[in-house]
Amino acid sequence: MPELPEVETVRRGLEQKLKNFIIKRVEICRESTVAYPIDKIDFIEGLQNSLLYKWNRRGKYLIAELKKTVSNNNDANEISFVENGVLVVHLRMTGYFTFNNTLTNPCKHTRIRLFDNNNNELRYIDVRSFGQMWWVRDGLSPNNIIKGLGTLGPEPFSESFNVNYLKKVISNKTRSIKSILLDQTIIAGIGNIYADESLYSAGISPFREARTINKNEIKRLRRAVVDVLKKSIGAGGTTFSDFRDLEGENGNFGLQTNVYRRTGKKCRQCKNLIERQKISGRSTHWCRKCQK
DNA sequence: TTTGGCTCCTGGGGGC
DNA sequence: TGCCCCCAGGAGCCAA
Numbered sequence: 174m175p176e177l178p179e180v181e182t183v184r185r186g187l188e189q190k191l192k193n194f195i196i197k198r199v200e201i202c203r204e205s206t207v208a209y210p211i212d213k214i215d216f217i218e219g220l221q222n223s224l225l226y227k228w229n230r231r232g233k234y235l236i237a238e239l240k241k242t243v244s245n246n247n248d249a250n251e252i253s254f255v256e257n258g259v260l261v262v263h264l265r266m267t268g269y270f271t272f273n274n275t276l277t278n279p280c281k282h283t284r285i286r287l288f289d290n291n292n293n294e295l296r297y298i299d300v301r302s303f304g305q306m307w308w309v310r311d312g313l314s315p316n317n318i319i320k321g322l323g324t325l326g327p328e329p330f331s332e333s334f335n336v337n338y339l340k341k342v343i344s345n346k347t348r349s350i351k352s353i354l355l356d357q358t359i360i361a362g363i364g365n366i367y368a369d370e371s372l373y374s375a376g377i378s379p380f381r382e383a384r385t386i387n388k389n390e391i392k393r394l395r396r397a398v399v400d401v402l403k404k405s406i407g408a409g410g411t412t413f414s415d416f417r418d419l420e421g422e423n424g425n426f427g428l429q430t431n432v433y434r435r436t437g438k439k440c441r442q443c444k445n446l447i448e449r450q451k452i453s454g455r456s457t458h459w460c461r462k463c464q465k
Numbered sequence: 466t467t468t469g470g471c472t473c474c475t476g477g478g479g480g481c
Numbered sequence: 482t483g484c485c486c487c488c489a490g491g492a493g494c495c496a497a
Contacts, residue, residue: 174490175491176491264491265490320492321493455490
């Protein structure tokens with residue numbers, strides 16, 4: 174399940190691979206993947222003749238800046254570019270891209286296909302079909318159209334994600350600290366794996382009411398979130414099941430998790446057995462002895 | 466306002 | 482071998 178490190182890995186791959194990729198043809202294999210505009214023809218026509226100019230990331234959202242190719246009236250061979258809004262992608266659970274420079278048949282989970290003039294293909298595949306795409310024309314605000322994007326909390330690597338901010342947002346929260354970490358309006362980009370790993374690293378029980386976390390623990394937690402995410406980005410994401418980079422490869426961070434999917438195995442620190450329990454409908458992995 | 470549960474979706478795995 | 486059921490989880494929606 175792509176979280177911030179995996180999405181960042183994908184972003185880097187797309188930026189590296191898609192230099193001068195001008196979309197000439199768009200094929201929608203599953204209509205529900207296109208969340209906006211409502212009319213799929215608008216989506217197709219909006220993307221056609223667009224240069225995928227620059228890839229950004231916000232939380233778990235990928236945001237491609239687009240430039241439209243425009244032929245010069247006086248000289249047909251001369252092409253200029255004008256701003257053409259953004260293509261926003263959320264991979265959700267199982268979404269990933271592949272880049273194909275030879276024509277190959279798409280698998281049954283292929284949702285969107287983008288082709289350039291040379292039949293190079295950027296293919297979006299998504300087994301569980303939770304992932305979505307939006308094309309937001311120039312002049313409109315993606316934050317207003319995509320609710321989840323507009324309400325995102327600060328990036329974990331930003332200055333605004335600091336101890337004072339965390340203290341302020343959790344001071345009156347009765348729900349669990351695990352649930353807080355999963356809340357994208359509080360911190361952008363953390364999902365189930367990194368919530369569990371960060372809490373283990375900080376030595377905090379995922380079941381603790383958020384408002385009971387003291388300042389020292391908040392410091393440890395902030396540090397743990399940043400360290401765990403940085404370490405995973407360095408490794409190219411996690412191994413677990415569904416995530417693939419542009420080459421179709423898994424990450425390798427999964428081999429190094431301390432608690433996630435290690436139920437019944439020995440804690441790397443105290444040798445106590447790792448436990449699993451549901452919080453907010455999510456499997457939560459933790460060490461009863463190391464996390465208080 | 467806050468919180469937790471349900472829903473969407475599909476492949477894998479376990480039980481019978 | 483085949484069928485059925487449960488599980489995985491991000492985020493929007495809804496009810497308490």
